[in-house]
Amino acid sequence: MTVIFNHNPLAIVSGYYLTRAYDGLERSTLRLSSGLRINSAADDPAGLAVSELMRAEIASLNQGVRNANDAISLLQTADGGMSVIDEKLIRMKELATQASTGTYTSDQRLIIDSEYQAMASEITRIANATDFNGIRLLNGHLSGATHSGSGLEPTGKLKVHFGTGNLSAEDYYYVQIGLSTASALGVGRSATGSARSISTQALAQAALDKIDAAIVSKDKIRANLGSLQARLENTVQALSLQSENLQLAQSRIADVDLATEMAEFVRSQILVNSATAMLSQANTLPQLALQLLM
Known part of the structure; x- marks a missing residue:
């Protein structure tokens, strides 16, 4: 081996491999620290x-859930209002049956009718007052056959969006709730x-027959609410499962294998x-040349 002063080839080589090893150590430290x-x-x-595409999809799915x-909470609120209307209609049926018999005087029937009208007024009040997050549910606000979201306030039936795109078959449902006031049900x-x-x-x-028809109309609205709620509950399960599977797939790509x-x-x-040890040794080798000069 040639002994020289100006350069130290062994130190240069050791320094090169030290840099490579340190870069690898830095990379492993970063991965282990961040996971x-x-x-x-x-x-x-x-x-x-x-x-990153998967992360965006996962975030969108979670928001869709x-x-x-x-x-579902909106539908439960609407169904809760309809259940109270149900009780009022049943009471009105009971009052009509009571007033149908001939054992009551005209004055007594007027008293019965006053309660009948009070029940009808309460049905209308419930229909106008039932809301979810400021959205009126039973007053006909959501009874439209079409939906328009072009304005600041959407009109027509309610659009529930839960998908990651904008395809009708996959990404949203419509919620349509009929008018449920006493006049719409034909009573009062x-x-x-x-x-x-x-x-x-x-x-x-x-x-009596008209009240029966009103009860049937009310039941149709409640049945529609129930079917939509069941469908949305199944949708939540499907979206949650899809999100979990995507998270697993994204984890296999982005997460570190700790072992x-x-x-x-x-x-x-x-x-x-x-x-580091070899570089230290390499840096001492040029000092051997000094011994030749002494």
Whole structure:
């Protein structure tokens, strides 16, 4: 080996391998600290692109689950209002049956009719007052056959969006709730037809069938609410499962394998220690040349 002063080839080589080992140690430390295999685009450009698309999809699916759960709460609120209307209609049926018999005087029927009208007024009040997050549910606000979301306030039936795109078959449902006031159900003083009053025996008898029709109309609305709620609950389950599977797939791409990376960390640590020791030895070799001059 040639002894020279100006350069130290062994130190240069040792320094090169020390830098490589230190870079590997730094990379392993970063991965173990963050728990991620991909911490920058340089780590895996293609993997990063796929992982970020999956992250966006997962975030959108999770928000879709929340949207669907909000819609379920809305439907439960509407059904709760309809259940109270149900009780009022049953009471009105009972009052009409009571007024239909001939054992009551006209004054007594007027008293019965006053409660009948109070029940009808309460039905209308419940229909106008039932709301979810400021959205009126039973007053006909959501009874439209079409939906328009072009304005600041959407009109027509309610659009529940839960998907990651905008395809009708996959990404949203419509919620349509019919008008549920007393007049819409055909009962009470504001209605047209025989169920507007039970102040006479003939009116009371004629009101019985109309009240039955009102109960059927109310049941159709509740059945529609129930079917939509069941459908949304199934949707929540499907979206949750899809989100979980995507998270697993994204984890396999972006997350670090702790066992493998720990082994790489120990390897890099040993190489750094070894290269550091060899660099120290290499830096002492030029001093041997001084002994030749003495």
